[in-house]
Amino acid sequence: MAAVTNHNNKPYEPLEYSTEEGSLRIFGFWLFLAADMVLFACLFATYLMYIHHTAGGPSSKELFEVKDFMIETVDLLVSSFTCGLATLEMRRGNKKATIAWLIVTLILGLVFIGFEVKEFTGMVQEGATLQTSAFLTSFFILVGTHGCHVSIGILWMLCIIAQLATRGINAQTARKVFIIGLYWHFLDVIWIFLFTAVYLTGLVL
Amino acid sequence: MENIKHFLGNFFVTGEPMIYMADVAIVLVSLGIIFVLTYFKKWKWLWKEWLTTVDAKKIGIMYIIAALLMLFRGGVDALLMRTQLALPNLHFLDSQHYNEIFTTHGTIMILFMAMPFIIGLFNIAVPLQIGARDVAFPFLNAVSFWLFFAGAMLFNLSFVIGGSPDAGWTSYTPLAGKELDPGVGENYYLLGLQIAGIGTLATGVNFFTTIIKMRAPGMSLMKMPMFTWSVLVTSVIIMFAFPVLTVALAMLTIDRLFDAHFFTVAAGGQPMQWANLFWIWGHPEVYIVILPAFGVFSEVIATFSRKKLFGYHAMVFSMVAISVLGFITWVHHFFTMGAGPGVNSFFSLSTMLIAIPTGVKVFNWLFTLNKGKIQFTTAMLWALAFIPNFLIGGLTGVMLAVAPADYQYHNSYFLISHFHYVLIGGTVFAAFAGLTYWWPKMFGHILNERLGKWAFWVFMISFNVCFLPMYLVGLLGMTRRMYTYPAGLGWTSLNLIETIGAFGMGLGFIIMVYNIYWSARYGERDTTGDPWDGRTLEWATTSPAPEYNFAHIPTIQQVDDFYYMKKEGRQKEISKAPYKPIHMPNNSGVPIIMAVFFFIGGFGLVFEWIWMGILGGIGVLACMLYRSFETHDHHYIPVDEIERTEREAGRFS
Amino acid sequence: MSNEHTQAHASEHTGFPWKHVIGLVLSLILTFAALWCVTSFAFSPALIVTVIVILAVVQAFVQLFMFMHITEGSKVWQITAIGFGAFIAFCVVAGTLWIMLFAL
Numbered sequence A: 001m002a003a004v005t006n007h008n009n010k011p012y013e014p015l016e017y018s019t020e021e022g023s024l025r026i027f028g029f030w031l032f033l034a035a036d037m038v039l040f041a042c043l044f045a046t047y048l049m050y051i052h053h054t055a056g057g058p059s060s061k062e063l064f065e066v067k068d069f070m071i072e073t074v075d076l077l078v079s080s081f082t083c084g085l086a087t088l089e090m091r092r093g094n095k096k097a098t099i100a101w102l103i104v105t106l107i108l109g110l111v112f113i114g115f116e117v118k119e120f121t122g123m124v125q126e127g128a129t130l131q132t133s134a135f136l137t138s139f140f141i142l143v144g145t146h147g148c149h150v151s152i153g154i155l156w157m158l159c160i161i162a163q164l165a166t167r168g169i170n171a172q173t174a175r176k177v178f179i180i181g182l183y184w185h186f187l188d189v190i191w192i193f194l195f196t197a198v199y200l201t202g203l204v205l
Numbered sequence B: 001m002e003n004i005k006h007f008l009g010n011f012f013v014t015g016e017p018m019i020y021m022a023d024v025a026i027v028l029v030s031l032g033i034i035f036v037l038t039y040f041k042k043w044k045w046l047w048k049e050w051l052t053t054v055d056a057k058k059i060g061i062m063y064i065i066a067a068l069l070m071l072f073r074g075g076v077d078a079l080l081m082r083t084q085l086a087l088p089n090l091h092f093l094d095s096q097h098y099n100e101i102f103t104t105h106g107t108i109m110i111l112f113m114a115m116p117f118i119i120g121l122f123n124i125a126v127p128l129q130i131g132a133r134d135v136a137f138p139f140l141n142a143v144s145f146w147l148f149f150a151g152a153m154l155f156n157l158s159f160v161i162g163g164s165p166d167a168g169w170t171s172y173t174p175l176a177g178k179e180l181d182p183g184v185g186e187n188y189y190l191l192g193l194q195i196a197g198i199g200t201l202a203t204g205v206n207f208f209t210t211i212i213k214m215r216a217p218g219m220s221l222m223k224m225p226m227f228t229w230s231v232l233v234t235s236v237i238i239m240f241a242f243p244v245l246t247v248a249l250a251m252l253t254i255d256r257l258f259d260a261h262f263f264t265v266a267a268g269g270q271p272m273q274w275a276n277l278f279w280i281w282g283h284p285e286v287y288i289v290i291l292p293a294f295g296v297f298s299e300v301i302a303t304f305s306r307k308k309l310f311g312y313h314a315m316v317f318s319m320v321a322i323s324v325l326g327f328i329t330w331v332h333h334f335f336t337m338g339a340g341p342g343v344n345s346f347f348s349l350s351t352m353l354i355a356i357p358t359g360v361k362v363f364n365w366l367f368t369l370n371k372g373k374i375q376f377t378t379a380m381l382w383a384l385a386f387i388p389n390f391l392i393g394g395l396t397g398v399m400l401a402v403a404p405a406d407y408q409y410h411n412s413y414f415l416i417s418h419f420h421y422v423l424i425g426g427t428v429f430a431a432f433a434g435l436t437y438w439w440p441k442m443f444g445h446i447l448n449e450r451l452g453k454w455a456f457w458v459f460m461i462s463f464n465v466c467f468l469p470m471y472l473v474g475l476l477g478m479t480r481r482m483y484t485y486p487a488g489l490g491w492t493s494l495n496l497i498e499t500i501g502a503f504g505m506g507l508g509f510i511i512m513v514y515n516i517y518w519s520a521r522y523g524e525r526d527t528t529g530d531p532w533d534g535r536t537l538e539w540a541t542t543s544p545a546p547e548y549n550f551a552h553i554p555t556i557q558q559v560d561d562f563y564y565m566k567k568e569g570r571q572k573e574i575s576k577a578p579y580k581p582i583h584m585p586n587n588s589g590v591p592i593i594m595a596v597f598f599f600i601g602g603f604g605l606v607f608e609w610i611w612m613g614i615l616g617g618i619g620v621l622a623c624m625l626y627r628s629f630e631t632h633d634h635h636y637i638p639v640d641e642i643e644r645t646e647r648e649a650g651r652f653s
Numbered sequence C: 001m002s003n004e005h006t007q008a009h010a011s012e013h014t015g016f017p018w019k020h021v022i023g024l025v026l027s028l029i030l031t032f033a034a035l036w037c038v039t040s041f042a043f044s045p046a047l048i049v050t051v052i053v054i055l056a057v058v059q060a061f062v063q064l065f066m067f068m069h070i071t072e073g074s075k076v077w078q079i080t081a082i083g084f085g086a087f088i089a090f091c092v093v094a095g096t097l098w099i100m101l102f103a104l
């Protein structure tokens, strides 16, 4: 365990950075996140371009429910918080607490996906589908791409929980917990922009 | 029965004798390869030494072999086109066939020839130049290579199964949309590029991390070799440009497979949004293939002028400036769309601005040559020829950047000539220069200089014979992508000259390939590891370099430190005993298996067999899962093995 | 290289996770503030959108600094990468809207 006993507020080296491999991968992951940001930017740009291209189909004002997307938002914000706590407990060397917070995060993630699936199926039942208009195509793909990221995150988190449970906290698992944390917070950031540019803006424009 | 016949008739491309010949050739070559491997019992060797390798040096060689094969295929496409255009009203190719051929030619040359060629050079030179043992993520590096390879194979498969894409390498909608282009050709384009593109993105992340975090002690950024600098800057462009390609391809795939409306006018989509996204990636892409070329020339010119590179800082800053500016010029590819004057003026200006840092670089090369003791080796000849040829391409580029004038030049042979001057005069010349320069490092022998010079002169002169007249024929009104033209427009003789030039380039390529064969058998062995009296660290180790690159990581004091090490006798430290065990990554079969699943999934989606796409996806996920749970992924090279290797290289006794 | 990533603080080892709680509270406040702007005011859409985008950017910073430890590791490079990514993202969105809406 890296200098867990260090109490005098001096900088210390967290376990996930303790190997060269760990610090390389964390760095590489930051780069991936920066690239992923550009990926989302393209989807955002296309969506914003098509906001009014509803081709006679339903518009954003008719489709978005304040209550639903607020629940999704708060759910995801809280999950980002719990994921942060998981990283914190990992750094304190508490395996059980780390796993517990990861599981809470994972459940919140599932709830989020549940709401999103409900939202999408509801829309499809009302006849608002991927094929209805350019607006809806870009809406479903933008929001759906974020949803895909979250789903992959959930699967990934499951793997990490399994590895933590069997191997405990070591340089390798610590790195993985830290990186999935980065990923999860990043998805929260993307969601903030979705919330703003898609849902809130949809109510205004 | 009828159904099956119908299906097979559509599945395999039929009708043209040329296609059947290709079918036969493919089957024969495959059988031949299988036979040779089995006969000489080489399967295990192939699997252990190559297919599962994570060693950047070997991955680099595989990239370059693939790139040369693709250069051949793209070159044959080019010759077919030039044959068709040699004289007016020929019927060598029909219009559909011509469309397919310029599409595959362009796509293959850019994505499956130029890209892997330069990425191959990254792999060969960068870890050595910065004194590293490998790249930051060797496993990911293998994944990148195999994804590129799977994508390239998928794309090439279209030739015999299902039919080739035919909407140009730019694949503009609505032409490339489902309504106007049913069939599987465009799906091949979309999925082949998608798979290869993901690999390239990973390469960008990998090399950026490698260069930032794994340099030898003492090598601050401003002491890096110029090629490494160019790769660093290129990696940045890759990381931020390729996600855009990923999105654009995915959107068009979704439009075609699921009847969505990103680019269909009827439901509110805008076809030009494809062009917009394509070029947001596409313009940075041209810098991705040209900046490493600049890097190669910087190394070659400095080495063979026996001088330090002139204006190191200016070189670096101009590359950084190019990388940023390169992201805000994309509209120059569709000035004629008719965006407002504000838009066209802005992008016209930003494009011209790029000419400034590029000009700075040209002057720096010239000043490096100035008063140098120039050695006219083959690599140097390519570099010297690059300067005027690239200049022609660049200056005509500035002409194209003038938005109102571009309404005249756009999509004419003037444009075709412009981008071939920069792509061939820049990237391809650099690929050949780099190949000649680093060949000893890759294989331990030197390419024959005499044959190399023949290849150079034949190729370079033919290149100008082929493409200089294209400027004229373009100004005379000949547009690109025409499959034939009438007589009497004043185009005929120019076209004939172009075709002669094209075949000359083919001859140059053949000489080059013969040179590879000849030199492998009789070429001079490189026993020193430093055949050119080089200036950078890759020349400090043996040729080829041992698996671990350097027995000790050197400490760097200045730019071109190896040159000074040699003067001061410091270079011996790198191989001096005693040694310590060296940490190395294990080989892995996962990357190639994962790429196979990508291929399967991609192939399924091409034919819109969703189940097969899902199957491939599950396979990919399974590979990732396996990898995630793997713990023993590295080993140590013991000291006695290092001693043995160094002794065999004559560096330790 | 190995000394540049020793930036985390040992205070993380004990006590109540104030930083995280503040981060959560801030994000909730910013989120509801944005919702409030949209539902309770009748300003011009342009103004409202500007305000909520600013709130979103602020919230992104909250995540980056409170939760994502962006200042650890090779922090200069990480911040540069994210910053450059944000710049390109901005160019893509603003550029696309400018070019493709044919408004100017």
Ligand code: HEM
Residues within 6 Å of the ligand: B075, B078, B079, B081, B082, B102, B103, B105, B106, B107, B109, B110, B114, B167, B168, B169, B170, B416, B420, B423, B424, B427, B428, B466, B479, B480, B481, B482, B502, B505, B506
């Ligand atoms: C042997 C050398 C080459 C010859 C003779 C050649 C010739 C041609 C010809 C005749 C065309 C089609 C013009 C038209 O009908 O519109 C073309 C297009 C093109 N070439 Fe080449 N080329 C050569 C090498 C290259 C290389 C090395 C690259 C890239 C690195 C390249 C990239 C392209 C591209 C992107 C197109 C546009 C395809 C399209 O219209 O979609 N070519 N080339």
Ligand SMILES: [Cu+2]
Residues within 6 Å of the ligand: B282, B283, B286, B329, B330, B332, B333
């Ligand atoms: Cu361009």
